[in-house]
Amino acid sequence: MTQTSIWQQILDYSHRPDPYPLYTELRKTPVVRVEDGSYVVSTYREIVALLHDPRLSSDLRNLPESAATASAHVPEEGPATLPPSFIQTDAPEHDRLRRLLTRNFGPPHCPGRIDGMMPHMAEIVTSEIDDFVGKDRSGTARIDIVDDFAYPFPVTVICQLLGVPREDEPRFQAMSDAVVRAADPTTGGIAERQRRRAKAVAVLGQYFAGLLDARHGQRGDDLLSGLLSGDGDEAPMSPGEVLSNAALLLVAGHETTVNLITNGMLTLLRHPEVLERLRRNDEPDLAARVVEELLRYEPPVQFLSNNRNSLDDIEIAGTTIPKGSPVTLALAAGSRDPDFVPDPDRFDPDREHNEHLGFGGGIHYCFGAPLARPETQIALTELAHRLKNPRLVTDPPPYRASPSLRGPRHLLVEIDGVNPRRP
Template sequence: MDQTSIWQQILDYSHRADPYPLYAELRKTPVVRAEDGSYVVSTYREIVALLHDPRLSSDLRNLPEPGADAPTQAPEEGPSQLPPTFIEIDPPEHDRIRRLLTRNFGPPHRPGRIDSMIADMFEIVTSEIDAFAEKNRSGTSRVDIVDDFAYPFPVTVICGLLGVPREDEPRFQALSDAVVKAADPTTGGFAERRRRRAEARADLGRYFAQLLDARHGRRSDDLLSGLIGGDSAEAPMPQEEVLSNAALLLTAGHETTVNLITNGMLTLLRHPEVLDRLRGDEPDLAARVVEELLRYEPPVQFLSNTRNTVDDIEVADTTIPKGSPVTLVLAAGSRDPDFVSDPDRFDPDREHNEHLGFGGGVHYCFGAPLARPETQIALTELARRLNNPRLVADPPPYRTSPGLRGPRHLLIEIDGVNPAQHRPP
């Protein structure tokens, strides 16, 4: 079977529910050239090497527009056009912005930030599951894990962290959806997606500009206030950079976690023996379950055309020429049998679980310290409090995006809801 056609099948919605057999076929040729001229890399060791290779750039301004002879120029900074986010540039500028973001986000500069949010996370989850009980007064009831739980939970958390009013959710969600859709490799050519992504992010940036203007200089203990005010020896982040990166954090801070929680609940319902164990009292099980989910059913399946070569790179006997877009298929790499034994088995008891669920290298997922406890709390409480949860449909309907992959709805039936008993330390 032609390897390039396998990539097209992976992108096709008909394979969204289970792309993993196709990933196995794709790995037979570690590097293939897709129809759009990009290079697709699917094996673990090759992906890891590229994630740490400075010749693989994250700055798409290195790529020429179709028909152009020179790289595109940096966009003008202003209310209608924002600068690239920190995941779209290379060191040393990447390092400066990430350092400023980290100083206001969590470890190592603010180690107590995430820990101080645990109790609030627990209360949000408790409230959402309590709402299931209201539907359950007449016996068996049906809930949607996505709309009723996995979406509102991380949205509420990221709003609190950034200092975004929760009541603005309908507005910023429409803007966030536009950003996600613009990155979908099934929705047009590479140049067109770049243009739409820039426009969508600028719209979201304008939302944040209005939010900051409404504050009239008032500061609080949220991430936005910290970035604008500056709290270190370095100069505060310029407002255009704050707007651009705040737009990124709002979108990425809930879209991926929604999928991780939903993929996690679906996987647990398919593996009831693990669900039963999670109801018990195994202290480290929730953490191991989440790490295995990041390997087995990651919310980010691949990084599509977010990297490009600034020099020729030899990968698995294939030369990727300078100036080529590269797609790293993280989900295929995490199931590479040359790296992990029995890769298609969900096993939270693996001794060594070095997955690619959060990427790697200088662009290792910024939100990982938040996503981990969010998902651990969510799945543990669902396991402990829902009586006899069972899937209504398997597979469920999926979102259209093949890269940010997760169910659009996850309908389950339950026979009741147990009282909340466990509290965070």
């Protein structure tokens, strides 16, 4: 079995339910060149080193000419292309854009934005659970954790944060799906994927442009309005930058959280002793530790695929990654590296020093982590407390197509009713 064939098996849908034995094989060669000419890095220390290495660029304009041209080109009949979002840029451009986003997202400038949303998050979750079995809250019911819970919850939250009408969800979900499909490494070459992604993001940006036009200059206290106002020492984002970063936040703000919540509930149902501990609610920090371990054990983002490229020859783990090479960082493999994590294939929320790669690292550490963490903690705690005798209908469940944004497409669970809301 060659290392390249291992990578192809990881991408193959048949291995979506459990890719981790393949990651074990992949780690035997920490850096490997695969069929499309890119390099896959799979061991913890090497991934961390590259996440902090300025020679590894996130700017797609630094890709080889054919891929860079394709990523920037949108057909004439399509919407105009947008500038890169902040995760597709390097310092100092990245730092400027991230500062402007952070000014309107969290501390120190908006320290209460996320905390202020917590009561509303809890109300959304409890209302969704109330709807599982109707007003009598008793009797056997079958629910889909994805469609009935894990999807609508973060979508509602990100809509509130961005100032997007919740009733537009069918429209932007179709556009969001197109962005996710465009990044799927199983479909086409690197250049073709970048071209499709640029087009999909442009369409989503066009939606936001229409949304802003409909406001007729009226601003609210949402993140979009804050980006447009540009208060502070730095100039505001350009209109194009606002649109591309809003599109990114809308997609990333719910796609990954849906996977984290669903992977979390699946893992808890497979580990009923942890589910019972969470249900008892007598360990104040357990929910936080469960979420951190989930980010290591079943991360919603398995790898960062071909969105980084080498600006120079990079020598790492005995292999030279040539200048101009696309690089994939296999975060899920790194977080289960036995050379860094003891007993890595065991789900253990009591694990100490859990320095996982679930949110990436370096200057591109996940921008939405301060929101995803409380969302998932609230969701899993309420599910554990309120669902009576939850049990899986199918294990493994059917998975989504994407190998990088990995999570169940449906998670059917039978319950014997729901407990009353907690005081």
